[in-house]
Amino acid sequence: MYNVIIIGSGPAGLTAAIYTARANLDPLVISGMEKGGQVTLTDDLENFPGFPDGLGGFELYQSLEKQAKKFGAEILDDVVTQVDLTGNVKVVKTATNEFKAKTVIIATGSTPRKLDVAGEKELTGKGVSYCATCDGFFFKDKHVAVIGGGNSALDEGLFLTRFAKKVTIIHRRDRLRADAILQERAFKHEKIGIVWDTVVDSIVGDDSVKHLVLRNVKTNEKIEFPVDGVFIFIGHLPNVDLFDDQIKLAPDNTIITDRRTRTNITGVFACGDVQDSIYRQAITAAGSGCQAAMEAEKLVAELQGQAYPGK
Amino acid sequence: MYNVIIIGSGPAGLTAAIYTARANLDPLVISGMEKGGQVTLTDDLENFPGFPDGLGGFELYQSLEKQAKKFGAEILDDVVTQVDLTGNVKVVKTATNEFKAKTVIIATGSTPRKLDVAGEKELTGKGVSYCATCDGFFFKDKHVAVIGGGNSALDEGLFLTRFAKKVTIIHRRDRLRADAILQERAFKHEKIGIVWDTVVDSIVGDDSVKHLVLRNVKTNEKIEFPVDGVFIFIGHLPNVDLFDDQIKLAPDNTIITDRRTRTNITGVFACGDVQDSIYRQAITAAGSGCQAAMEAEKLVAELQGQAYPGK
Numbered sequence: 001m002y003n004v005i006i007i008g009s010g011p012a013g014l015t016a017a018i019y020t021a022r023a024n025l026d027p028l029v030i031s032g033m034e035k036g037g038q039v040t041l042t043d044d045l046e047n048f049p050g051f052p053d054g055l056g057g058f059e060l061y062q063s064l065e066k067q068a069k070k071f072g073a074e075i076l077d078d079v080v081t082q083v084d085l086t087g088n089v090k091v092v093k094t095a096t097n098e099f100k101a102k103t104v105i106i107a108t109g110s111t112p113r114k115l116d117v118a119g120e121k122e123l124t125g126k127g128v129s130y131c132a133t134c135d136g137f138f139f140k141d142k143h144v145a146v147i148g149g150g151n152s153a154l155d156e157g158l159f160l161t162r163f164a165k166k167v168t169i170i171h172r173r174d175r176l177r178a179d180a181i182l183q184e185r186a187f188k189h190e191k192i193g194i195v196w197d198t199v200v201d202s203i204v205g206d207d208s209v210k211h212l213v214l215r216n217v218k219t220n221e222k223i224e225f226p227v228d229g230v231f232i233f234i235g236h237l238p239n240v241d242l243f244d245d246q247i248k249l250a251p252d253n254t255i256i257t258d259r260r261t262r263t264n265i266t267g268v269f270a271c272g273d274v275q276d277s278i279y280r281q282a283i284t285a286a287g288s289g290c291q292a293a294m295e296a297e298k299l300v301a302e303l304q305g306q307a308y309p310g311k
Numbered sequence: 312m313y314n315v316i317i318i319g320s321g322p323a324g325l326t327a328a329i330y331t332a333r334a335n336l337d338p339l340v341i342s343g344m345e346k347g348g349q350v351t352l353t354d355d356l357e358n359f360p361g362f363p364d365g366l367g368g369f370e371l372y373q374s375l376e377k378q379a380k381k382f383g384a385e386i387l388d389d390v391v392t393q394v395d396l397t398g399n400v401k402v403v404k405t406a407t408n409e410f411k412a413k414t415v416i417i418a419t420g421s422t423p424r425k426l427d428v429a430g431e432k433e434l435t436g437k438g439v440s441y442c443a444t445c446d447g448f449f450f451k452d453k454h455v456a457v458i459g460g461g462n463s464a465l466d467e468g469l470f471l472t473r474f475a476k477k478v479t480i481i482h483r484r485d486r487l488r489a490d491a492i493l494q495e496r497a498f499k500h501e502k503i504g505i506v507w508d509t510v511v512d513s514i515v516g517d518d519s520v521k522h523l524v525l526r527n528v529k530t531n532e533k534i535e536f537p538v539d540g541v542f543i544f545i546g547h548l549p550n551v552d553l554f555d556d557q558i559k560l561a562p563d564n565t566i567i568t569d570r571r572t573r574t575n576i577t578g579v580f581a582c583g584d585v586q587d588s589i590y591r592q593a594i595t596a597a598g599s600g601c602q603a604a605m606e607a608e609k610l611v612a613e614l615q616g617q618a619y620p621g622k
Contacts, residue, residue: 019358022358023447047333049322049329049375050362050374063360063361067361067363133334163335278571279601284601284602285598290598291595294444302496
């Protein structure tokens with residue numbers, strides 16, 4: 001039986017692996033479908049502390065994996081299909097294997113909801129972004145579009161005014177869902193414009209975004225709308241399908257943790273974006289991965305000597 | 312007036328600087344007496360995620376500073392002598408200057424309490440350590456001493472049994488202060504021995520620790536006690552002298568923050584070891600520095616348009 005199984009291989013999961021491996025716990029990491037997590041979609045990660053010249057997201061993933069392996073983490077390129085976390089012995093299954101552990105660290109991340117339009121995938125990282133804190137800096141004096149009408153769309157739209165010369169919010173309805181105070185700040189802001197009743201039909205560009213094809217949902221009229229970038233804030237989907245019958249979730253589907261990364265089940269910890277509705281940065285994910293590792297270590301120490309069936 | 316002043320230049324403060332600078336807030340960092348913070352005392356930092364070959368603590372500090380400056384942070388090599396954080400305008404004074412800001416991020420760190428004996432300072436990083444999570448890994452199959460009798464001494468002593476062949480706890484009284492359950496686990500552990508009624512008179516070694524000079528406080532008898540390393544856990548002192556009349560502290564003198572790094576005063580955030588009684592890792596400090604930066608940015612945006620006296 002493993003001391004700890006870590007599900008997910010982004011900055012949270014691999015930091016948890018570095019710390020638990022270095023604590024001699026011989027962790028098993030199951031990488032999941034998207035090895036390295038969301039950060040690997042970033043070509044130029046400028047704000048991970050310690051890298052003044054920036055680095056690629058995939059490069060960060062490779063470094064983290066190398067560091068975890070160096071201390072003895074076992075990393076399995078497989079996908080978890082089923083878990084039973086409720087007992088003393090946690091059971092984690094993949095298509096062909098079954099593993100048991102004293103503790104489990106969930107680090108499955110979250111996925112920004114996509115528009116699902118032509119050009120979106122191809123231009124991600126080339127003008128299409130899902131994170132203003134990450135990418136706003138690249139759009140100094142540019143014109144950017146923000147897609148969405150909720151709090152995060154307006155929050156991030158307002159944030160983008162620190163860089164962009166113009167921010168156009170594109171919303172498919174004729175009113176916003178965001179809090180009144182955010183709406184008021186957006187309406188008042190000289191750099192912000194709003195296009196109502198409008199959806200994005202496609203994103204067009206080659207090396208970078210050139211324009212959006214917008215469609216008015218009332219008139220069906222289409223226009224080409226030139227922008228340098230497009231930020232899509234239509235929701236985040238925490239990757240919790242494996243757990244949602246066992247682990248308590250918040251209304252936005254993030255896993256509920258206490259300040260020490262503990263979930264509602266003893267021995268199950270969660271770190272990174274799967275439990276974060278606010279920051280969703282590689283560095284905050286890594287910080288919480290370290291916390292989860294140290295908590296798991298403490299629990300394993302407390303459990304020492306406990307009888308496990310089939311140990 | 313500054314949008315944000317950051318007090319402290321360890322991983323927490325400089326990560327907050329990277330993020331606030333990259334958000335175009337033009338932060339001022341006041342470095343403080345120990346530039347780079349506690350991490351600079353570490354020669355070989357193996358567990359900061361992203362560096363599979365490790366790096367020096369001072370090197371990390373230099374990288375963080377370079378990264379913060381790159382995005383426009385102003386870094387002042389000075390020491391804060393007085394603050395007034397209670398008003399809308401926060402006032403931060405050094406010996407020769409006075410600065411005003413809309414928000415303040417406190418990242419002053421903490422200092423492990425020292426034994427204050429000969430050899431301690433000289434051999435720090437050469438066998439003398441204040442952090443088992445950081446340095447335990449270097450003592451595989453070695454004999455280490457742990458100084459202290461509280462929860463953290465026993466916690467970390469138990470942690471060290473994952474590596475060391477023997478852990479000797481040296482305590483100046485004839486009973487421990489630690490919780491009964493930890494005492495029980497320590498007493499039962501085959502690798503742990505306890506030396507009672509004994510203090511360390513000096514730590515002896517050249518390139519590494521060779522032995523301790525121990526003195527029995529009842530008999531005054533001295534002995535040479537050979538060890539490969541000594542872990543000192545006699546308390547941590549959060550650096551809060553500047554703030555303790557204004558900011559609410561926990562019983563252990565850490566600054567009380569909510570889960571979003573907010574203190575009891577609006578516009579004042581705290582991150583890193585000064586608000587952390589549990590983890591105290593460079594990576595957790597950096598994660599919380601990012602959080603404080605993002606919270607300060609949000610607040611500055613909310614305050615936009617607010618009248619400031621003397622703006």
